[in-house]
Amino acid sequence: MKKFIVLGALFILPIVAYLFFSSGVNNFAKLPVLTPKVDDLENFKTIEGESLSLENKITILSFYGNDIESKEGNAFNLNEKIYDRNYNFNDFQFVVVAANGTQDQSVRLVEELSTTIDTKKWNFVFGSEEDIEHLFESLQTDLKLDNTYGSIYTFIIDKNRDLRGRPQNDDEQVRYGYDTSSVADLTNTMTDDVKVILAEYRLALKKYNRKEALK
Secondary structure, eight states: OHHHHHHHHHHHHHHHHHHHHHHTTGGGSOOOEEESSOOOSTTOBOTTSOOOOOTTSEEEEEEEETOGGGGHHHHHHHIIIIIHHHTTSTTEEEEEEEETTOHHHHHHHHHHHTTTSOOTTEEEEEEOHHHHHHHHHHTOOSOOOOTTSEEEEEEEEOTTSOEEOBOOOSSSOOBOSEETTOHHHIIIIIHHHHHHHHHHHHHHHHHHHHHHHHO
């Protein structure tokens, strides 16, 4: 009997410990709202001339301005580290804000991205440089657009158009956005934060379905 107890402890305890530590406290936390109600995309149109909205979608929002080609490496990093792992989530979308006149650049970039994955949830919207600046300012971050009206940072926007991220703590400054030029930042920080917000909505959906089933 003692042998079975010892063997059971040797096999079971490591598994329990692994499940506990791999889940992590942060995986069950709610990703904080940093800026409520950022502007929507009323002043922007897709390449087909259609409207797109941030409402009711979990959006990864990027700014490529008037030089999409200069952000090609950033797009590939995002595609591999974030999009590839999450694009099958129903209410998930990528939105890239670009300047009028860069439509051809966007087509070429999407074609390149699509060689490895289905890019159906990569969306480009186009507007004036003034509109881009106004939308970026509505995020109310400590970041700035570069001289092409683009940014290396990407942002997580929830279904209520709230900017999500990490508030200031003892270890780091406020995390408004994620540096897409840094694979380490995407892998070590953004991947975890996207998991948190998707888990939050999955849990909310399960609770809603449970309530509906009880009616």
